Amino acid sequence: xxxxxxxxxxxxxxxxxxxxxxxxxxxxxxxxxxxxxxxxxxxxxxxxxxxxxxxxxxxxxxxxxxxxxxxxxxxxxxxxxxxxxxxxx
Numbered sequence: 001x002x003x004x005x006x007x008x009x010x011x012x013x014x015x016x017x018x019x020x021x022x023x024x025x026x027x028x029x030x031x032x033x034x035x036x037x038x039x040x041x042x043x044x045x046x047x048x049x050x051x052x053x054x055x056x057x058x059x060x061x062x063x064x065x066x067x068x069x070x071x072x073x074x075x076x077x078x079x080x081x082x083x084x085x086x087x088x089x
Contacts, residue, residue: 001046001049001050001053002053005046006050009043011039012036012039018031041085041088042088045085045088048074052070056070
C-alpha cells in the first residue's frame with residue numbers, strides 16, 4: 001500500500017500536468033471530477049498504513065512491542081475516516 005499511496009500522492013500533485021498530457025494524447029481523454037475525488041479518497045485511506053509503516057521503519061531495530069499499538073492506531077484512524085468519508089467505509 002505504501003507504493004500505491006506515494007504513486008497516488010504524486011499523481012494528484014501533478015493533476016494539471018496529467019490533464020494536459022491526457023488532453024494532448026491520441027485518446028484526448030481526461031479524468032472526471034468524480035474520478036479525481038475517488039483518487040483523493042483513496043489517498044486518504046492509504047495514508048493511514050503509510051504513516052504506520054513509516055513509524056515502524058524509522059526504528060533502527062524494530063521491536064514487536066510497537067506493532068500492536070501501531071495496528072490499534074491504524075484501526076482507530078480508519079474508523080475515524082469511515083465517519084468522515086462514509087461512502088468509503
